[in-house]
Amino acid sequence: MAKKAKPAGEKPVEALSLKEAKAEHVRLELQIEQHDRRYYQQDKPTISDADYDALRRRYEAIELAFPDLRTLTSLSHKVGAAPSGKFKKVRHAVPMLSLGNAFSAEDVTDFVERVRRFLRLSEKDDLVITAEPKIDGLSCSIRYEQGKLAVAATRGDGAEGEDVTANIRTIKDIPHELKGKGVPDVFEARGEVYMTKEDFLALNKRQEQEGKALYVNPRNTAAGSLRQIDPNMTAQRPLKFFAYTWGEASHPPADTQSESVAMMKRWGLPVNALMVKCRSVEELLAHYRKIESERAKLPYDIDGVVYKVDRLDWQERLGFVSRSPRWAIAHKFAAEKATTIVKAIEIQVGRTGKLTPVAKLEPVTVGGVVVQNATLHNEDEIERLGVRVGDTVTIQRAGDVIPQVLGVVEDKPRGKKQYECPKTCPICGSHAVREDGEVDRRCTGGLVCPAQEVQTLIHFVSRNAFDIDGLGEKQIEFFFEKGWVRQPADIFTLEKRNGKIKLENEEGFGATSVRNLFDAINVRRKIAFNRVLFALGIRHIGETNATRLARHYGTMEALREAALASGAGDADALAEMNNVNGIGEIVAEAVVEFFKEKKNMKALDALLAEIEIEPMEAVAKDSAVSGKTVVFTGALEQMTRDEAKAMAERLGAKVAGSVSKKTDYVVAGPGAGSKLKEAQKHGVAVLSEDDWFKLIGKK
Numbered sequence: 001m002a003k004k005a006k007p008a009g010e011k012p013v014e015a016l017s018l019k020e021a022k023a024e025h026v027r028l029e030l031q032i033e034q035h036d037r038r039y040y041q042q043d044k045p046t047i048s049d050a051d052y053d054a055l056r057r058r059y060e061a062i063e064l065a066f067p068d069l070r071t072l073t074s075l076s077h078k079v080g081a082a083p084s085g086k087f088k089k090v091r092h093a094v095p096m097l098s099l100g101n102a103f104s105a106e107d108v109t110d111f112v113e114r115v116r117r118f119l120r121l122s123e124k125d126d127l128v129i130t131a132e133p134k135i136d137g138l139s140c141s142i143r144y145e146q147g148k149l150a151v152a153a154t155r156g157d158g159a160e161g162e163d164v165t166a167n168i169r170t171i172k173d174i175p176h177e178l179k180g181k182g183v184p185d186v187f188e189a190r191g192e193v194y195m196t197k198e199d200f201l202a203l204n205k206r207q208e209q210e211g212k213a214l215y216v217n218p219r220n221t222a223a224g225s226l227r228q229i230d231p232n233m234t235a236q237r238p239l240k241f242f243a244y245t246w247g248e249a250s251h252p253p254a255d256t257q258s259e260s261v262a263m264m265k266r267w268g269l270p271v272n273a274l275m276v277k278c279r280s281v282e283e284l285l286a287h288y289r290k291i292e293s294e295r296a297k298l299p300y301d302i303d304g305v306v307y308k309v310d311r312l313d314w315q316e317r318l319g320f321v322s323r324s325p326r327w328a329i330a331h332k333f334a335a336e337k338a339t340t341i342v343k344a345i346e347i348q349v350g351r352t353g354k355l356t357p358v359a360k361l362e363p364v365t366v367g368g369v370v371v372q373n374a375t376l377h378n379e380d381e382i383e384r385l386g387v388r389v390g391d392t393v394t395i396q397r398a399g400d401v402i403p404q405v406l407g408v409v410e411d412k413p414r415g416k417k418q419y420e421c422p423k424t425c426p427i428c429g430s431h432a433v434r435e436d437g438e439v440d441r442r443c444t445g446g447l448v449c450p451a452q453e454v455q456t457l458i459h460f461v462s463r464n465a466f467d468i469d470g471l472g473e474k475q476i477e478f479f480f481e482k483g484w485v486r487q488p489a490d491i492f493t494l495e496k497r498n499g500k501i502k503l504e505n506e507e508g509f510g511a512t513s514v515r516n517l518f519d520a521i522n523v524r525r526k527i528a529f530n531r532v533l534f535a536l537g538i539r540h541i542g543e544t545n546a547t548r549l550a551r552h553y554g555t556m557e558a559l560r561e562a563a564l565a566s567g568a569g570d571a572d573a574l575a576e577m578n579n580v581n582g583i584g585e586i587v588a589e590a591v592v593e594f595f596k597e598k599k600n601m602k603a604l605d606a607l608l609a610e611i612e613i614e615p616m617e618a619v620a621k622d623s624a625v626s627g628k629t630v631v632f633t634g635a636l637e638q639m640t641r642d643e644a645k646a647m648a649e650r651l652g653a654k655v656a657g658s659v660s661k662k663t664d665y666v667v668a669g670p671g672a673g674s675k676l677k678e679a680q681k682h683g684v685a686v687l688s689e690d691d692w693f694k695l696i697g698k699k
């Protein structure tokens with residue numbers, strides 16, 4: 001990380017006279033107290049966390065240099081331990097993932113069938129699935145070492161969260177020590193921190209009586225409470241916890257999900273009492289309906305029911321896809337709805353040039369959140385809905401999904417003019433065309449369309465890409481408009497150019513926040529290959545495909561070489577890319593197109609001059625098949641094809657769809673045909689399923 005420089009315009013603490021220090025100490029104290037009130041009590045902070053932290057750091061530095069100023073009334077006493085200003089980061093030993101969603105009975109049936117297929121269960125085989133409420137709080141991982149609470153962390157981006165140990169310790173529900181038989185040496189209890197409806201209402205009543213701003217909903221209040229810098233503040237908020245799974249554990253609590261939860265309860269962790277074991281889709285749906293009918297009476301907010309395969313050995317076989325387990329799913333309750341008026345219809349231009357009509361709405365609260373925009377998807381949808389500016393419409397919001405317009409309320413006054421989609425891009429004026437068979441209209445401005453450039457940059461810094469603290473949509477738009485950032489590399493040269501730019505003089509950018517921004521940018525100069533690949537915004541390259549390619553090629557140079565060779569007609573190189581598990585022709589073509597474009601290569605090289613890409617680590621570096629290319633063929637008998645692929649990938653192997661001279665192993669079941677012949681032709685090792693299990697140490 002870059003060294004923190006002194007913000008411009010601030011005298012170093014060592015250079016302050018006692019008189020100056022005293023004056024500044026008082027001024028800072030007043031400022032900090034004012035911001036504390038706005039943040040903690042009014043929930044309306046007027047400065048960024050980073051700027052607040054800077055004030056506190058300066059305040060402490062002054063007290064350190066002038067100890068006499070540290071009187072009993074000093075803020076440093078009020079908060080107990082001097083706040084670090086920020087939470088430390090904690091890397092999760094086992095990633096904290098999220099859940100896939102089911103919205104209908106059909107989705108639930110699909111889930112159960114998928115699981116059965118993957119495990120190759122026959123109709124006679126019993127498949128037990130647990131069903132329990134989905135708590136609307138925030139997930140947290142609490143690590144016990146030798147039974148003692150050691151570290152607690154928020155989920156963060158799943159790989160790394162924030163250290164909230166001190167705050168978690170103030171939650172009465174959570175034991176500081178696990179008791180009873182069989183407590184593992186290391187056990188990370190994972191679950192949901194939440195606030196009961198009753199406590200939330202009482203808190204708001206107090207706020208009201210004191211003439212303070214009201215909190216929006218229990219979930220946000222719980223989240224805000226857990227992320228208080230001062231644990232004393234958290235202690236005053238009545239938070240609770242339900243444990244429902246675990247992360248790293250020296251041994252699992254039991255053999256099944258349900259017994260594991262029972263075991264966690266025995267060790268002293270609070271668990272939800274509404275979990276049942278089901279043996280069919282009908283039983284799952286019956287429990288779903290039961291919980292839904294009790295929802296309003298439950299003491300805490302829930303937003304669905306979570307189903308989990310009960311047997312842990314089956315959970316392990318099922319594994320994960322992208323960020324969610326194959327062995328669990330969240331069956332969400334129906335979305336909340338509201339009606340409001342369409343004030344305007346605007347067109348947004350996305351990263352790929354897609355024009356999306358968006359309804360600008362009279363603000364309305366849906367499920368505790370104020371909604372002002374709702375997507376209309378495309379022009380066919382506008383026509384289907386018959387929506388016009390001035391209409392009253394029904395909208396719905398489900399979880400984090402973008403609010404949608406469901407339909408026009410016919411018996412309310414109607415808008416007069418039928419809406420017509422523009423045929424040119426509202427941003428760059430280029431033709432916007434809708435190709436045959438396509439529902440979307442796209443701007444043809446490509447590289448000259450600022451909207452696409454801006455959206456590409458916004459994507460570049462987004463959470464699962466470069467994830468730069470303090471550099472979001474607003475800042476990117478502002479920097480772009482000013483001409484300071486036009487391509488990704490410019491982000492990394494901003495600091496060097498700041499002598500001219502003088503960002504600290506712009507509204508909303510104090511000297512400290514500029515410093516923090518540059519620090520946050522510098523932190524990302526070293527970054528994993530899959531993130532960079534995802535960040536580039538290549539068509540069809542989402543997180544999963546980025547990771548597949550990154551794992552297969554290992555470095556940007558290898559990928560570029562393969563793409564350029566493919567583009568130049570090297571059939572082997574193209575076949576190899578097509579064959580990377582899950583990639584296929586369309587995606588491979590998009591990658592080749594991206595690398596063929598000179599402008600892209602110029603931008604990429606400029607970026608590479610600024611950053612260091614960490615080569616992609618295979619999932620398991622030390623497995624016998626890590627880094628090897630494997631092809632499965634024929635009828636596998638001990639595992640399904642999906643399971644075989646997932647297992648190989650978990651062990652760090654690359655799974656390909658066809659055999660070439662680069663293949664290391666062909667695992668062949670009965671009936672293997674042409675691939676087996678290809679293997680023999682290239683002298684590739686052919687394994688039976690048993691050989692495969694021996695090779696990976698499972699037999």
Ligand code: IVH
Pocket residue numbers: 096097098099132133134135136137138139191192244245306324325328330
């Ligand atoms: S199990 C591998 N069970 O919902 C993920 N999650 O939408 C295992 N959540 O990130 C999660 N109640 O924060 C699980 N009973 C429950 C839950 C639950 C709430 C949250 C959790 C998760 C999110 C996914």
